Amino acid sequence: MSLITTRTAGVFVIAVTPFDETGALDRASLERVTDFYFEKGADGLTILGMMGEAPKLTQAESREVAAAAIRRAGGKPVVVGVSAPGLAAIGELSKAVMDLGAAGVMVAPPMGLTTNEQVESYFAQVVEVLGPDVPLVLQDFPLSTKVPISTGSLGRILEAHDSIVMVKHEDWPGLAKISALRAAEAAGRRRVSILCGNGGVFLPEEVARGADGAMTGFGFPEMLAEVVQRAAAGDMDRAQDIFDAYLPLVRYEQQPGAGLAVRKYVLAKRGAIASAAQRRPGAALPPAAVAEVERMLARQEAKLAALAEPA
Template sequence: MSLLTNDAKGVYVISVTPFHDNGDVDFDSLDRVTDFYLEKGATGITVLGMMGEAPKLTQAEAREIVARVISRAGKTPVVAGVSAPGLAAISELSKAVMDRGAAGVMIAPPGSLRTDEQITTYYSQACAAAGDGVPVVLQDFPLSTGVQISVPLMGRIIEENDQIVMLKHEDWPGLAKISALRDAESKGRRRISILCGNGGVFLPEEMARGADGAMTGFGYPEMMADVVALADAGDMDRAQDIFDAYLPLVRYEQQPGLGLAVRKYALVKRGAIASAALRKPGAGLAPAAIAEVERLIERQTKRLKEIG
């Protein structure tokens, strides 16, 4: 499998981690959902992300999940989240996943970082911990991590760490950050790939600002693949029409603490995984929420037929 580069583009779907109802990892469903993502247009797959319930996994489970997805994905690049409070854990998991054939690793900053100097030092150390030459995705998700990385600071981190080849952009509001990063590149700074998260809720605007695609999850990943492809081809009106058809469900998935349950429910409904179970702590959808999701899916299907 080839390594991740700074010109990566498309849709790297954040994979769910399927569980049996008893909490054990469901590896048969992991195979099935990997196939599902590829069939729906994924350019790459990202495992062990925040929406993959990575903090709930043991190190042994994490390594086995990465190995299984890499084996199933074939030549499709697989990125593994290796974020951890300590550098030793990052080093251990990075070596394990890269030895298995991962295309790169994703690292979010720990919430303990406060100053610009602490953040830049951390990323220099984290890149070294990941291993010499290992491609790194910097996950910028301040709503979750509490770590604010300004545009000038992001530029400094990029300039000082050649291993960082991609930004997983999840700042919110953050469209101006994409524009500023691309503007700096037009003036000579090293280019990196920008793939965006936040469930794709701002995907058309992010593509218009210069993003290369998406690295996030949704129960209907073909929406992201279509929007990215159409935007890349310059057909923003068609991209917006398709996005708008899915937007109510995208919005519903954005509920903190509930979004993953919604996503897993949709994946079960579509036959991609066997159970919508979340590993504890975590709960599924109440009957009222299920009824709301079903209504949104019904209206989504109707709207897609209307736009053709």
């Protein structure tokens, strides 16, 4: 399997972890949803992310999910989230998944880092634990981690560690940070890949600012793929038109505590997974929310039909 690099681009879907109604891993659905993501245009996958319910898995289950997804991907790149409170756990899981054929690993800073110096020291320690040959994605997600990383601090981290080949950018608001990173590269700093998260809420603008694509989840990964392709090609109006058709559902997924339930409901409805179940703690969508999602899906279908290009 190829490794991610500073030139990696496209869409790496944050994969859900399928469970059955008892909370057990659904291994058949894991294979099915992996196929689904690639069939719908994903260039790669990121597994065991925050929306993959990674904290609810045991270490053994994490390795099992990684092994199954990497095997099913058939050589296409799979990045594995390995964030953990301690560096020993990060190092152990990283070695296991790289030995299985992962394309790289992703680490977010743990809560409790309050200064630029602490953040910079933390990633220096992560790189030391992983070694120089493991491609690393730095996840910049202060809304979740509560650890803001200034543009200057991020730049110093990138300058110090060549093995950090990608930034998963999901600061919010964060468009100016993308511009600043690219401006620094134009002035001579080494290039890194930038893939963006936050459910794709700002995806057209992020690509226009210089992002290489998306690393996020959504029940319609084909939207992410088409928007990135068209925006990267300079067809911003068409990219925005496609994005706008899906925007109500993208927005609805942003509800704290409900977003994963929405995403799994849509994926189950589309046949990508057998059940929308989450492992506890986690709840299914209530009937009122199901009705709202169904209405959005119907309107989305109508908008896409109106946008369909002539054969």
